[in-house]
Amino acid sequence: xxxxxxxxxxxxxxxxxxxxxxxxxxxxxxxxxxxxxxxxxxxxxxxxxxxxxxxxxxxxxxxxxxxxxxxxxxxxxxxxxxxxxxxxxxxxxxxxxxxxxxxxxxxxxxxxxxxxxxxxxxxxxxxxxxxxxxxxxxxxxxxxxxxxxxxxxxxxxxxxxxxxxxxxxxxxxxxxxxxxxxxxxxxxxxxxxxxxxxxxxxxxxxxxxxxxxxx
Ligand code: CDP
Ligand code: CDP
Numbered sequence: 001x002x003x004x005x006x007x008x009x010x011x012x013x014x015x016x017x018x019x020x021x022x023x024x025x026x027x028x029x030x031x032x033x034x035x036x037x038x039x040x041x042x043x044x045x046x047x048x049x050x051x052x053x054x055x056x057x058x059x060x061x062x063x064x065x066x067x068x069x070x071x072x073x074x075x076x077x078x079x080x081x082x083x084x085x086x087x088x089x090x091x092x093x094x095x096x097x098x099x100x101x102x103x104x105x106x107x108x109x110x111x112x113x114x115x116x117x118x119x120x121x122x123x124x125x126x127x128x129x130x131x132x133x134x135x136x137x138x139x140x141x142x143x144x145x146x147x148x149x150x151x152x153x154x155x156x157x158x159x160x161x162x163x164x165x166x167x168x169x170x171x172x173x174x175x176x177x178x179x180x181x182x183x184x185x186x187x188x189x190x191x192x193x194x195x196x197x198x199x200x201x202x203x204x205x206x207x208x209x210x211x212x213x214x215x
Contacts, residue, residue: 003028003118005213006126009140010175010186011090012147014197014205015122018140020071021206023120026213031113033123033130035073036066036106037097038084043075044096045088051095054102061105068113087155087162090170094177097124103183124178127189136213137192140205144171146198 005028007015016032023030040061049056065076072081083089096102103125110130113119121130127137142150148168155162178186188194193212197205 002114004114004131004134004136005120005209006131006134006137006189006192007120007122007140008124008126008128008138008186008188008192009122010144010147010178011171012151013140013142014150014202015140017202018205018209019120019122021202022209022213023071025206025210026120027118028120029068029113029117030071031068031110031119031121032071032073033106033110033121033126034093035081035084036109037102038089038093039064039066039073039075039080040102040106041089041093041096042080042084045092051099054099057096057099058101058105061102066109085155085158087160087166087170090174094174094181098177098181098183100183107184124186125184127192128187129184132189136209137189138209138212139188139192139194141194141196142198144168144175147171 005022007019009015019030040057043060043064044057047060067074072079107130110121114121114131123130127134127139145168148164148171151167151171152162152164195205195208
Protein backbone atom coordinates (compact mmCIF):
# COMPACT_ATOMS: atom_id res chain seq x y z
CA UNK A 1 0.00 0.00 0.00
CA UNK A 2 1.32 3.41 -0.94
CA UNK A 3 1.42 6.16 1.70
CA UNK A 4 -0.15 9.47 0.78
CA UNK A 5 -0.42 12.75 2.64
CA UNK A 6 -2.72 15.56 1.45
CA UNK A 7 -2.17 19.21 2.34
CA UNK A 8 -4.65 21.85 1.26
CA UNK A 9 -5.25 25.47 2.08
CA UNK A 10 -5.15 28.98 0.64
CA UNK A 11 -2.11 30.83 -0.79
CA UNK A 12 0.67 31.52 1.68
CA UNK A 13 -0.64 29.20 4.39
CA UNK A 14 2.75 27.44 4.39
CA UNK A 15 1.77 24.32 2.45
CA UNK A 16 4.85 23.94 0.27
CA UNK A 17 7.39 24.91 2.95
CA UNK A 18 5.91 22.43 5.38
CA UNK A 19 5.30 19.68 2.81
CA UNK A 20 8.97 19.76 1.76
CA UNK A 21 10.18 19.28 5.34
CA UNK A 22 7.68 16.51 6.09
CA UNK A 23 8.63 14.82 2.80
CA UNK A 24 12.29 14.59 3.90
CA UNK A 25 11.31 13.36 7.37
CA UNK A 26 9.13 10.53 6.11
CA UNK A 27 10.88 9.83 2.82
CA UNK A 28 7.98 10.90 0.60
CA UNK A 29 8.01 12.51 -2.82
CA UNK A 30 6.77 16.10 -2.68
CA UNK A 31 4.29 16.93 -5.43
CA UNK A 32 3.50 20.64 -5.76
CA UNK A 33 0.22 20.65 -7.70
CA UNK A 34 0.09 24.47 -7.68
CA UNK A 35 3.30 24.42 -9.73
CA UNK A 36 1.52 22.24 -12.31
CA UNK A 37 -1.34 24.77 -12.65
CA UNK A 38 1.27 27.54 -12.78
CA UNK A 39 3.14 25.68 -15.55
CA UNK A 40 -0.05 25.44 -17.62
CA UNK A 41 -0.56 29.18 -17.07
CA UNK A 42 3.07 29.90 -18.03
CA UNK A 43 2.85 27.91 -21.27
CA UNK A 44 -0.60 29.31 -22.16
CA UNK A 45 0.45 32.91 -21.57
CA UNK A 46 3.63 32.39 -23.62
CA UNK A 47 1.44 31.17 -26.47
CA UNK A 48 -1.04 34.03 -25.98
CA UNK A 49 -3.82 31.59 -25.17
CA UNK A 50 -6.63 33.13 -23.11
CA UNK A 51 -8.48 30.94 -20.56
CA UNK A 52 -11.38 30.75 -23.04
CA UNK A 53 -9.24 28.88 -25.60
CA UNK A 54 -9.79 25.57 -23.86
CA UNK A 55 -9.09 23.27 -26.81
CA UNK A 56 -5.72 24.89 -27.56
CA UNK A 57 -4.74 24.87 -23.89
CA UNK A 58 -5.53 21.16 -23.67
CA UNK A 59 -3.39 20.49 -26.74
CA UNK A 60 -0.51 22.29 -25.03
CA UNK A 61 -0.98 20.22 -21.85
CA UNK A 62 -0.76 17.03 -23.91
CA UNK A 63 2.70 18.17 -25.03
CA UNK A 64 3.87 18.87 -21.48
CA UNK A 65 5.91 16.21 -19.67
CA UNK A 66 5.88 17.10 -15.98
CA UNK A 67 7.65 15.36 -13.14
CA UNK A 68 9.24 16.36 -9.83
CA UNK A 69 12.91 16.22 -8.90
CA UNK A 70 14.19 17.47 -5.52
CA UNK A 71 10.85 19.24 -4.88
CA UNK A 72 11.03 21.12 -8.20
CA UNK A 73 8.75 20.76 -11.20
CA UNK A 74 10.61 19.72 -14.33
CA UNK A 75 8.77 20.69 -17.51
CA UNK A 76 9.95 18.97 -20.69
CA UNK A 77 13.39 18.49 -19.11
CA UNK A 78 13.74 22.07 -17.87
CA UNK A 79 13.57 23.40 -14.31
CA UNK A 80 11.31 26.46 -14.60
CA UNK A 81 10.46 26.96 -10.92
CA UNK A 82 11.90 30.45 -10.59
CA UNK A 83 9.62 31.68 -13.38
CA UNK A 84 6.52 30.02 -11.96
CA UNK A 85 6.41 32.08 -8.76
CA UNK A 86 6.45 35.40 -10.64
CA UNK A 87 3.53 37.71 -9.67
CA UNK A 88 2.30 37.75 -13.31
CA UNK A 89 1.69 34.02 -13.12
CA UNK A 90 0.11 34.33 -9.65
CA UNK A 91 -2.35 36.92 -10.99
CA UNK A 92 -3.55 34.70 -13.82
CA UNK A 93 -3.29 31.15 -12.54
CA UNK A 94 -6.72 30.92 -10.88
CA UNK A 95 -8.44 31.67 -14.20
CA UNK A 96 -6.68 28.78 -15.95
CA UNK A 97 -7.13 26.52 -12.89
CA UNK A 98 -10.89 26.99 -13.03
CA UNK A 99 -11.16 25.30 -16.46
CA UNK A 100 -12.82 21.91 -16.04
CA UNK A 101 -10.83 20.19 -18.82
CA UNK A 102 -7.52 21.50 -17.45
CA UNK A 103 -8.36 20.16 -13.99
CA UNK A 104 -9.35 16.77 -15.38
CA UNK A 105 -6.00 16.41 -17.11
CA UNK A 106 -3.91 17.55 -14.16
CA UNK A 107 -5.85 15.52 -11.58
CA UNK A 108 -5.26 12.42 -13.70
CA UNK A 109 -1.50 13.09 -13.84
CA UNK A 110 -1.41 13.70 -10.07
CA UNK A 111 -3.28 10.48 -9.33
CA UNK A 112 -0.87 8.55 -11.56
CA UNK A 113 2.06 9.98 -9.58
CA UNK A 114 0.44 8.87 -6.32
CA UNK A 115 0.21 5.30 -7.63
CA UNK A 116 3.91 5.23 -8.49
CA UNK A 117 5.35 6.87 -5.37
CA UNK A 118 4.69 7.51 -1.68
CA UNK A 119 3.68 11.15 -1.89
CA UNK A 120 2.94 14.28 0.03
CA UNK A 121 0.89 16.50 -2.24
CA UNK A 122 -0.23 20.07 -1.67
CA UNK A 123 -2.87 22.14 -3.43
CA UNK A 124 -6.53 23.08 -3.16
CA UNK A 125 -8.41 19.85 -3.96
CA UNK A 126 -6.03 17.15 -2.77
CA UNK A 127 -8.03 15.88 0.22
CA UNK A 128 -11.38 16.33 -1.54
CA UNK A 129 -10.62 15.08 -5.07
CA UNK A 130 -7.09 13.97 -6.00
CA UNK A 131 -6.31 11.81 -2.95
CA UNK A 132 -9.80 11.32 -1.56
CA UNK A 133 -8.72 8.16 0.25
CA UNK A 134 -5.49 9.54 1.71
CA UNK A 135 -5.09 8.40 5.32
CA UNK A 136 -3.53 11.74 6.31
CA UNK A 137 -5.17 15.03 5.35
CA UNK A 138 -4.32 18.49 6.62
CA UNK A 139 -5.88 21.87 5.95
CA UNK A 140 -3.61 24.84 6.71
CA UNK A 141 -5.01 28.32 7.24
CA UNK A 142 -3.81 31.75 8.40
CA UNK A 143 -5.28 35.23 8.11
CA UNK A 144 -4.96 36.88 4.68
CA UNK A 145 -2.77 39.62 6.21
CA UNK A 146 -0.34 37.10 7.70
CA UNK A 147 -0.17 35.17 4.43
CA UNK A 148 0.43 38.37 2.43
CA UNK A 149 3.18 39.38 4.86
CA UNK A 150 4.91 36.01 4.41
CA UNK A 151 4.71 36.22 0.61
CA UNK A 152 5.95 39.84 0.67
CA UNK A 153 9.04 38.88 2.69
CA UNK A 154 9.68 35.85 0.46
CA UNK A 155 9.52 37.84 -2.83
CA UNK A 156 11.50 40.78 -1.46
CA UNK A 157 14.26 38.36 -0.40
CA UNK A 158 14.32 37.10 -3.98
CA UNK A 159 14.76 40.72 -5.17
CA UNK A 160 11.36 40.73 -6.87
CA UNK A 161 9.89 44.21 -6.52
CA UNK A 162 6.38 44.06 -5.04
CA UNK A 163 4.01 46.12 -2.90
CA UNK A 164 2.49 44.53 0.21
CA UNK A 165 -0.95 45.94 -0.69
CA UNK A 166 -0.77 44.38 -4.15
CA UNK A 167 0.05 40.96 -2.71
CA UNK A 168 -2.73 41.19 -0.16
CA UNK A 169 -5.17 42.11 -2.93
CA UNK A 170 -3.98 39.17 -5.08
CA UNK A 171 -4.33 36.74 -2.16
CA UNK A 172 -7.85 37.92 -1.30
CA UNK A 173 -8.89 37.75 -4.97
CA UNK A 174 -7.42 34.24 -5.43
CA UNK A 175 -9.01 33.02 -2.17
CA UNK A 176 -12.34 34.18 -3.58
CA UNK A 177 -11.85 32.60 -7.03
CA UNK A 178 -10.50 29.32 -5.61
CA UNK A 179 -13.33 28.90 -3.10
CA UNK A 180 -16.13 30.00 -5.46
CA UNK A 181 -15.25 28.20 -8.68
CA UNK A 182 -17.63 25.59 -10.00
CA UNK A 183 -15.13 22.74 -10.42
CA UNK A 184 -13.36 21.33 -7.35
CA UNK A 185 -13.38 24.52 -5.26
CA UNK A 186 -11.08 24.92 -2.27
CA UNK A 187 -12.85 23.39 0.72
CA UNK A 188 -11.69 21.39 3.68
CA UNK A 189 -12.27 17.63 3.43
CA UNK A 190 -14.54 16.37 6.19
CA UNK A 191 -11.81 14.08 7.48
CA UNK A 192 -8.97 16.65 7.34
CA UNK A 193 -7.22 18.08 10.38
CA UNK A 194 -7.32 21.88 10.36
CA UNK A 195 -4.26 23.79 11.54
CA UNK A 196 -4.45 27.56 11.95
CA UNK A 197 -0.85 28.64 11.38
CA UNK A 198 -1.35 32.32 12.30
CA UNK A 199 1.38 33.04 14.81
CA UNK A 200 2.79 29.50 14.49
CA UNK A 201 6.30 29.06 13.18
CA UNK A 202 7.27 26.46 10.62
CA UNK A 203 8.64 23.99 13.19
CA UNK A 204 5.42 24.20 15.17
CA UNK A 205 3.33 23.18 12.15
CA UNK A 206 5.78 20.45 11.08
CA UNK A 207 5.69 18.96 14.58
CA UNK A 208 1.89 18.89 14.66
CA UNK A 209 1.72 17.10 11.30
CA UNK A 210 4.54 14.69 12.14
CA UNK A 211 2.81 13.68 15.37
CA UNK A 212 -0.39 12.84 13.48
CA UNK A 213 1.48 10.78 10.87
CA UNK A 214 3.45 8.84 13.51
CA UNK A 215 0.21 7.88 15.27
O1 CDP B 1 1.80 29.00 -3.61
P1 CDP B 1 0.43 29.56 -3.66
O2 CDP B 1 -0.38 29.05 -2.52
O3 CDP B 1 0.38 31.01 -3.90
O4 CDP B 1 -0.30 28.98 -4.91
P2 CDP B 1 -0.12 27.57 -5.57
O5 CDP B 1 -0.28 26.48 -4.60
O6 CDP B 1 1.11 27.62 -6.39
O7 CDP B 1 -1.40 27.54 -6.51
C1 CDP B 1 -1.60 28.53 -7.50
C2 CDP B 1 -3.05 28.49 -7.95
O8 CDP B 1 -3.28 27.26 -8.63
C3 CDP B 1 -4.10 28.55 -6.86
O9 CDP B 1 -4.44 29.88 -6.50
C4 CDP B 1 -5.27 27.82 -7.50
O10 CDP B 1 -6.00 28.69 -8.36
C5 CDP B 1 -4.59 26.79 -8.39
N1 CDP B 1 -4.54 25.44 -7.80
C6 CDP B 1 -5.66 24.67 -7.90
O11 CDP B 1 -6.68 25.12 -8.41
N2 CDP B 1 -5.65 23.38 -7.48
C7 CDP B 1 -4.56 22.86 -6.91
N3 CDP B 1 -4.57 21.58 -6.52
C8 CDP B 1 -3.40 23.64 -6.77
C9 CDP B 1 -3.42 24.95 -7.22
O1 CDP C 1 2.60 26.89 -0.30
P1 CDP C 1 1.89 28.04 0.33
O2 CDP C 1 1.48 29.09 -0.66
O3 CDP C 1 0.74 27.61 1.19
O4 CDP C 1 2.90 28.76 1.32
P2 CDP C 1 4.50 28.71 1.35
O5 CDP C 1 5.02 29.13 0.02
O6 CDP C 1 4.97 27.42 1.90
O7 CDP C 1 4.82 29.81 2.45
C1 CDP C 1 4.86 31.18 2.16
C2 CDP C 1 5.93 31.83 3.00
O8 CDP C 1 5.54 31.84 4.37
C3 CDP C 1 7.28 31.13 2.96
O9 CDP C 1 8.28 32.12 2.79
C4 CDP C 1 7.41 30.49 4.32
O10 CDP C 1 8.74 30.45 4.76
C5 CDP C 1 6.57 31.37 5.21
N1 CDP C 1 5.93 30.68 6.35
C6 CDP C 1 6.05 31.22 7.62
O11 CDP C 1 6.69 32.26 7.77
N2 CDP C 1 5.46 30.61 8.70
C7 CDP C 1 4.74 29.49 8.55
N3 CDP C 1 4.17 28.91 9.62
C8 CDP C 1 4.61 28.94 7.26
C9 CDP C 1 5.22 29.58 6.17
